[in-house]
Amino acid sequence: MFIDLKLPPEKTSLVSFKSSLKESTTDHYRSIAVAVIISGFLLLGALLFFPALRPHVPHSGILIRPFQNLFQDTLFPLELLSDDEIILPPRWITERLQRRLPQCIIIGVRKSGTRALLEFLSLHPNIKKASDEVHFFDEEQKYSRGLQWYRSQMPYSFPEQVTVEKSPAYFITRYVPQRIKAVNSSIALILVVRNPVTRLISDYTQTRDNRLKKGKPVRTFEETVLAKDGDVNIGYKPIRVSLYHRHLRHWLNVFPREQLLIVDGDMLVENPMKELSNVESFLRLDHRINGSHFHFNQTKGFYCIRDGLNPQSDRCLSKTKGRAHPFVNEDVLQKLNDFFRPHNELFYEMIGQRFDW
Numbered sequence: 444m445f446i447d448l449k450l451p452p453e454k455t456s457l458v459s460f461k462s463s464l465k466e467s468t469t470d471h472y473r474s475i476a477v478a479v480i481i482s483g484f485l486l487l488g489a490l491l492f493f494p495a496l497r498p499h500v501p502h503s504g505i506l507i508r509p510f511q512n513l514f515q516d517t518l519f520p521l522e523l524l525s526d527d528e529i530i531l532p533p534r535w536i537t538e539r540l541q542r543r544l545p546q547c548i549i550i551g552v553r554k555s556g557t558r559a560l561l562e563f564l565s566l567h568p569n570i571k572k573a574s575d576e577v578h579f580f581d582e583e584q585k586y587s588r589g590l591q592w593y594r595s596q597m598p599y600s601f602p603e604q605v606t607v608e609k610s611p612a613y614f615i616t617r618y619v620p621q622r623i624k625a626v627n628s629s630i631a632l633i634l635v636v637r638n639p640v641t642r643l644i645s646d647y648t649q650t651r652d653n654r655l656k657k658g659k660p661v662r663t664f665e666e667t668v669l670a671k672d673g674d675v676n677i678g679y680k681p682i683r684v685s686l687y688h689r690h691l692r693h694w695l696n697v698f699p700r701e702q703l704l705i706v707d708g709d710m711l712v713e714n715p716m717k718e719l720s721n722v723e724s725f726l727r728l729d730h731r732i733n734g735s736h737f738h739f740n741q742t743k744g745f746y747c748i749r750d751g752l753n754p755q756s757d758r759c760l761s762k763t764k765g766r767a768h769p770f771v772n773e774d775v776l777q778k779l780n781d782f783f784r785p786h787n788e789l790f791y792e793m794i795g796q797r798f799d800w
């Protein structure tokens with residue numbers, strides 16, 4: 444049999460052979476790439492729509508909500524997250540993340556701006572706050588649960604971060620300083636104070652509002668703070684709370700003065716940055732909180748936290764902070780100021796610092 448092979452000239456044949464070989468190799472790789480991409484999409488789709496197909500990954504008990512700021516309160520125990528909210532952080536993160544006992548406590552004074560201070564401080568990347576008041580050292584029932592329980596109330600933190608909690612009742616509870624010292628004798632303590640009369644009015648307003656909410660009868664401020672004979676009613680607890688030197692004495696019997704930072708609560712309202720900067724220095728942290736984090740909110744009448752330049756992002760404290768105070772008669776104010784003046788002097792002497800109260 445004769446087969447008629449019409450071969451092109453030799454040179455042309457070699458070039459076309461090479462080019463056809465190149466084309467077919469490129470086509471081959473292209474098809475593989477397309478196949479890999481399509482299978483990837485199919486796999487992702489399957490995992491997305493059929494959660495049962497997802498591989499079970501053993502977890503370390505610490506999970507991170509993806510794409511949210513890693514260094515804020517984003518760490519949750521497993522039960523708080525749904526399946527599609529969780530990813531596992533790499534081991535180098537989980538090993539360094541722990542709930543730590545606080546290295547700093549805001550001990551009081553109640554109604555002086557303790558919440559504002561805690562919230563504002565937590566803007567610092569190296570500060571982690573316990574969101575709720577913990578009351579470990581002043582409430583027997585909690586204290587009896589021990590340090591493991593206390594630690595479990597703290598947020599997850601990295602070793603370089605400072606954990607802070609605030610429980611204003613600590614300041615006025617006699618046995619608290621000793622208890623804190625027994626746990627951490629070098630702890631950093633912060634006391635927020637404001638004009639004792641303003642603090643008293645704030646305390647009264649809170650109690651009055653709570654009673655009104657429960658439908659209970661209320662007395663006017665004047666009726667509450669003055670006794671029948673017209674003297675200041677020292678039987679009224681909020682008056683005693685404002686006698687700062689009496690409570691502070693117990694703390695300074697236990698801790699050296701350098702371990703305590705006094706924050707001016709009135710200044711915290713007017714110019715939070717000044718006080719926050721003092722706290723950063725006290726905690727030996729870099730100065731990372733700045734004026735751009737705050738915006739004076741006209742409606743609230745206080746500084747609120749602002750994320751970036753977005754006015755929609757203003758985060759103000761709750762309605763229970765910054766309540767309207769009742770009008771107080773000038774004579775009563777005078778009487779209260781006169782009453783507190785010698786006590787304030789004792790306080791100034793004790794702390795080596797003056798206020799214009």
Ligand SMILES: Nc1ncnc2c1ncn2[C@@H]1O[C@H](COP(=O)(O)OS(=O)(=O)O)[C@@H](OP(=O)(O)O)[C@H]1O
Nearest residue numbers: 553554555556557558559645745746760764765766
């Ligand atoms: N930025 C900002 N926003 C709102 N409120 C602010 C702020 N800074 C300080 N304050 C003042 O904080 C007062 C409440 O104090 P505390 O947080 O210590 O109260 S509490 O003891 O925790 O209940 C609260 O007292 P009242 O004005 O009487 O409500 C405020 O005056």
